[in-house]
Amino acid sequence: MTEDTTEESTDTPGESADTPEESTPSQQNRRLVSGWHGRFFEEFRVGDIYKHPFGRTVTETDDVWLTNVTMNLNPMHFNEAYASQTEFGERLVNGTVVIALAVGMSVIDVTMNATANLGYDKVKHHAPVYHGDTIFAESEVLKTRLSESRDHVGLVTTELRAYNQDGDLVLSLERTAMVLKRESAQPSPETPPGWLEGIGTQPEDVN
Numbered sequence: 001m002t003e004d005t006t007e008e009s010t011d012t013p014g015e016s017a018d019t020p021e022e023s024t025p026s027q028q029n030r031r032l033v034s035g036w037h038g039r040f041f042e043e044f045r046v047g048d049i050y051k052h053p054f055g056r057t058v059t060e061t062d063d064v065w066l067t068n069v070t071m072n073l074n075p076m077h078f079n080e081a082y083a084s085q086t087e088f089g090e091r092l093v094n095g096t097v098v099i100a101l102a103v104g105m106s107v108i109d110v111t112m113n114a115t116a117n118l119g120y121d122k123v124k125h126h127a128p129v130y131h132g133d134t135i136f137a138e139s140e141v142l143k144t145r146l147s148e149s150r151d152h153v154g155l156v157t158t159e160l161r162a163y164n165q166d167g168d169l170v171l172s173l174e175r176t177a178m179v180l181k182r183e184s185a186q187p188s189p190e191t192p193p194g195w196l197e198g199i200g201t202q203p204e205d206v207n
Helices: 060-069 095-106
Strands: 049-051 114-125 134-146 153-163 169-180
Touching: 060 095, 095 114, 095 134, 095 153, 095 169
Parallel strands: none
Antiparallel strands: 049 134, 114 169, 134 153, 153 169
16 A cells, blocks of 8 residues: 555645646736726617616715705705704705716616707606615616708617615616717727827737
8 A cells, every 4th residue: 555645735725736837927928908988878688777886875075075066056955953853854866966976887788879968858766865875776778869050970869777785776868969979980809999099008018
């Protein structure tokens, strides 16, 4: 019988004993890789629903700051003594804060490649939002059509819906935007949306 010379493995779960030495950029081929470039006009389909990534907790600072910046003088947003005596029992988050947050959350999926927002319609606040509530948002594609005046864009109309952490619908609205056609944007790993040509790492830097 031969002696067992196997040593106890000190590998972490998922790693084998013969795992190669950790590689570094200087030891492997470096390359530019495409990230998320957002949707272009051709990629929108009526009926598609995009649940936007991440939730966002609304803080007192968010509410008071934007309320003051926009000169909204309704005491429901900054006067706790007053608000505590109303039917809500405390201050409410400024409705325009909720709109701005929900629209911002939708950009990554809907208007990352928009050249303009044409309008916001049917805005409804369905329930109050309080400090500490976490907002989630989703968009449903309602309508698409080619632009009659611009060959490089199409028009996309979506319904944006925002919910709190309890699943209550707090906001809904429709918005229409001009979104670039893919052929007009021609995104690439070295020039993604929003980047100027020649900025940052270039293909010749990694080959």
